[in-house]
Amino acid sequence: MSNSKGAEKTNITGCVFNIERFAIRDGPGIRTTVFLKGCPLRCLWCSNPESMQPHPQLFHFVHLCTRCYRCVKACPNGATRVGPEGAIEIDRSLCKNCGECVDACPNKAREMSGKIMTVEEVLEEVKKDSLFYQNSGGGITASGGEPTHQPEFLWHLFAKSHESAIHTCLDTCGYVKTETLQGILEHTDLVLYDIKHMDPARHKELTGVDNSLILENARVVAASRPMTIRVPLIPGYNDSEENLNALSKFMAELGLKRIDLLPYHALGKQKYERLGMEYKLGDLESYESEQVAAIKTVLESYGLEVGVG
Numbered sequence: 434m435s436n437s438k439g440a441e442k443t444n445i446t447g448c449v450f451n452i453e454r455f456a457i458r459d460g461p462g463i464r465t466t467v468f469l470k471g472c473p474l475r476c477l478w479c480s481n482p483e484s485m486q487p488h489p490q491l492f493h494f495v496h497l498c499t500r501c502y503r504c505v506k507a508c509p510n511g512a513t514r515v516g517p518e519g520a521i522e523i524d525r526s527l528c529k530n531c532g533e534c535v536d537a538c539p540n541k542a543r544e545m546s547g548k549i550m551t552v553e554e555v556l557e558e559v560k561k562d563s564l565f566y567q568n569s570g571g572g573i574t575a576s577g578g579e580p581t582h583q584p585e586f587l588w589h590l591f592a593k594s595h596e597s598a599i600h601t602c603l604d605t606c607g608y609v610k611t612e613t614l615q616g617i618l619e620h621t622d623l624v625l626y627d628i629k630h631m632d633p634a635r636h637k638e639l640t641g642v643d644n645s646l647i648l649e650n651a652r653v654v655a656a657s658r659p660m661t662i663r664v665p666l667i668p669g670y671n672d673s674e675e676n677l678n679a680l681s682k683f684m685a686e687l688g689l690k691r692i693d694l695l696p697y698h699a700l701g702k703q704k705y706e707r708l709g710m711e712y713k714l715g716d717l718e719s720y721e722s723e724q725v726a727a728i729k730t731v732l733e734s735y736g737l738e739v740g741v742g
């Protein structure tokens with residue numbers, strides 16, 4: 434990350450997999466949410482599996498494929514081939530995500546997720562809605578993946594946003610070197626901070642890492658910036674009363690009141706197939722609205738202000 438205080442370097446590039454305009458759930462007001470690729474966690478329920486790797490990745494939409502085999506001819510790496518039954522197969526270990534097959538496919542059965550963009554290019558998109566930010570108290574939100582996984586790009590994006598008087602909000606899992614996080618906080622107005630589980634061992638089972646760095650960084654953020662805790666609520670995984678109680682105690686220690694719940698949905702499940710990945714939660718059912726309401730009531734009984742996203 435840059436040690437300079439100015440934001441003069443704007444030719445820095447990042448890998449962006451989505452820019453969502455008119456977002457209303459990623460911080461105050463009307464916002465533009467920029468989704469950056471790359472994440473150090475592997476949450477079992479992740480609804481954006483294309484966000485895990487830091488580079489562009491190939492999506493394959495089987496239902497659009499007419500088996501014309503143009504992609505087989507186009508692939509310079511032998512990664513796309515015809516399987517025994519005539520269906521297209523992709524050997525992901527050979528795929529270099531070059532995108533040649535995307536250009537060759539006449540049916541849009543292939544698509545690259547992730548685009549290399551400069552800070553200026555992203556800002557150009559963000560600034561399109563400046564008027565809405567002013568009128569609603571909105572701004573830019575960096576999400577992912579884990580946006581701090583591209584720290585220099587993020588730092589400059591936020592620094593340049595501040596130069597244009599745009600409010601900045603960081604949506605983070607908190608698994609980042611404390612020093613790196615502190616640098617990014619220089620140009621961060623609000624932090625949405627994900628906590629997946631309070632128990633270190635269970636956290637590791639569910640996400641691939643334990644939560645000690647995350648909880649330590651939460652203390653650092655709470656001491657320096659406005660902060661909202663966000664919890665992806667996963668049925669049977671992190672919604673026990675014991676975990677909710679531990680979470681509320683931790684929030685009391687940090688002097689925080691606001692918590693947003695993000696109830697599980699399986700909308701990202703099909704993306705796993707398109708990326709040739711395994712979805713580990715199988716047919717886990719979403720919550721009924723009464724179940725979420727009951728969890729909200731438990732948290733409110735601890736004195737928390739609870740939002741449901």
Ligand code: SF4
Pocket residue numbers: 491507508509510511512513523527528529530531532533534535
């Ligand atoms: S992205 Fe490139 S390497 Fe991967 S299957 Fe397509 S053409 Fe082959």
Ligand code: SF4
Pocket residue numbers: 497498499500501502503504505521537538539540541542543
């Ligand atoms: S080019 Fe497109 S439609 Fe043709 S076989 Fe490949 S993925 Fe299927």
